[in-house]
Amino acid sequence: MKCTISVIYIQCVTIFLIMTVWGQENNYSRERYKMIETQLEARGITDNRILNAFRKVPRHEFVLPEYQRYAYSDQPLPIEEGQTISQPFIVAYMTDVLQLKRSDRVLEIGTGSGYQAAILSQLCDSVFTVELFESLGNKAHTLFEKLHYRNIVSKVGDGYLGWEEKAPFDAIIVTCAPSHIPKPLQDQLADGGRMIIPVGEGQVQHLVLLQKQNGKIRQKTVLPVRFVPMLDKDKGKY
Secondary structure: OHHHHHHHHHHHHHHHHHHHHHHHHHHHHHHHHHHHHHHHHHHOOOOHHHHHHHHHOOHHHHOOHHHHHHOOOOOOEEOHHHOEEOOHHHHHHHHHHOOOOOOOEEEEEOOOOOHHHHHHHOOOOEEEEEEOOHHHHHHHHHHHHHOOOOOEEEEEOOHHHOOHHHOOEEEEEEOOEOOOOOHHHHHOEEEEEEEEEEEOOOOOEEEEEEEEEOOEEEEEEEEEEOOOEOEOOOOOEO
């Protein structure tokens, strides 16, 4: 009799836990779709490929547990090492202006939580992402494996230097702000390639879009933003 009661109790607890997780995932899904409608589509993000990427990638997996209830809110959120996960619209906007093709190879500088790389992975052939902080890089790598993002290759290193061995890249996206555009990144951009990067010092920087044509770089400023600074290996600002 005691054995039967124990089995029933375990079954009830298991069902309760399954229903709780299912309920949480449903809530996250509703919040994710609302985010797409009110934060992305309402601000002019209309590319269905990008919107579908945001539908697929669970942003709540990329934020700290204490901030998961804010995962789909219209704001950046803190992560470890004094870094942040960017506001959803900024992630979408920077992705949109790159005009990615499925065959593209993309370099990301500043892996952070891994969310931007996960979005990119839905849209291109391969993503190469570089993170200065070892703890963040290792955590993101583990999460990529957990969520089965097989086309993301990550490493810990100095983002200013890019990833020369894997160059050239069809697109480069930088998620930390240097005071100037790094020459190594310009050199690693393929002809016909695009790069989006926040540039400037202080509280506000500007997103700069670069395009390389016939070996020449054209650039234009597209949006005021606020990003964490790009750091060197000694944690000094570039």
